[in-house]
Amino acid sequence: xxxxxxxxxxxxxxxxxxxxxxxxxxxxxxxxxxxxxxxxxxxxxxxxxxxxxxxxxxxxxxxxxxxxxxxxxxxxxxxxxxxxxxxxxxxxxxxxxxxxxxxxxxxxxxxxxxxxxxxxxxxxxxxxxxxxxxxxxxxxxxxxxxxxxxxxxxxxxxxxxxxxxxxxxxxxxxxxxxxxxxxxxxxxxxxxxxxxxx
Amino acid sequence: xxxxxxxxxxxxxxxxxxxxxxxxxxxxxxxxxxxxxxxxxxxxxxxxxxxxxxxxxxxxxxxxxxxxxxxxxxxxxxxxxxxxxxxxxxxxxxxxxxxxxxxxxxxxxxxxxxxxxxxxxx
Numbered sequence: 335x336x337x338x339x340x341x342x343x344x345x346x347x348x349x350x351x352x353x354x355x356x357x358x359x360x361x362x363x364x365x366x367x368x369x370x371x372x373x374x375x376x377x378x379x380x381x382x383x384x385x386x387x388x389x390x391x392x393x394x395x396x397x398x399x400x401x402x403x404x405x406x407x408x409x410x411x412x413x414x415x416x417x418x419x420x421x422x423x424x425x426x427x428x429x430x431x432x433x434x435x436x437x438x439x440x441x442x443x444x445x446x447x448x449x450x451x452x453x454x455x456x457x458x459x460x461x462x463x464x465x466x467x468x469x470x471x472x473x474x475x476x477x478x479x480x481x482x483x484x485x486x487x488x489x490x491x492x493x494x495x496x497x498x499x500x501x502x503x504x505x506x507x508x509x510x511x512x513x514x515x516x517x518x519x520x521x522x523x524x525x526x527x528x529x530x531x532x
Numbered sequence: 533x534x535x536x537x538x539x540x541x542x543x544x545x546x547x548x549x550x551x552x553x554x555x556x557x558x559x560x561x562x563x564x565x566x567x568x569x570x571x572x573x574x575x576x577x578x579x580x581x582x583x584x585x586x587x588x589x590x591x592x593x594x595x596x597x598x599x600x601x602x603x604x605x606x607x608x609x610x611x612x613x614x615x616x617x618x619x620x621x622x623x624x625x626x627x628x629x630x631x632x633x634x635x636x637x638x639x640x641x642x643x644x645x646x647x648x649x650x651x652x653x654x
Binding site for chain 2: 352353354355356357383384385412414415417418420422423424440441443445447473516519520526527530531
């Protein structure tokens, strides 16, 4: 898709160059380091966007007793990396609660891929994200964040515990270190590139 | 991440008052990462716009995403989407949408390659 000009008789834009926005999702369980990751690589102070949501309550949701619709607000951290004169990469920390799936759909559409942050002491927390991205065939990397005591788990044990498909990259990183986060992003884009058709 | 934990504490006017009660943008459903720039028209006559719209065209003198606009105005993305859609239809803003390759929904090989080069060189 190209830029939208509603009426070609309008004056020329102040910025005439074509810009191409891109996005990467940063997912993972609560406390896995999503906000830290976004803050470490963003060139702007991480911002928070609010999304009002109206959704039919579903099944096991705790609002199931409410017969009608529920409205809530979800906050999402995001940051920006200006890649070159045209490409602007946005990073969105996905809402941790898995019941906001429909919002993930909007976020995932057109994304480069996702970084799934994992706290190896609480790996169950990242399963919803892994299942989601596998199901949607969105490229993702698993980033094991360096929390105290997590160095004892070997890569093979981690891959087995997460039931990671062969070919899905696993990186060890520290979300507090910008270089470490950037390395994880590079691995993600390499993975996405390898999966895209030339 | 707490639902309902942020929001209207310091906001006197309901956010939907900004949009005349509409919650759907006049144009297409803009994604969060859609990038918006002010046009020559907004430089020439943006002063005539109402306050929130003027704030948007002023901040978009440099490219801003829909998400950034919502955060700066402290309104939900849905509200920013309506305002930006109206301003784009009025010729005040130019909207840059993500490109998606045919078939799969991703950005495509060529753009991914440029992204990789750009990130590696940082």
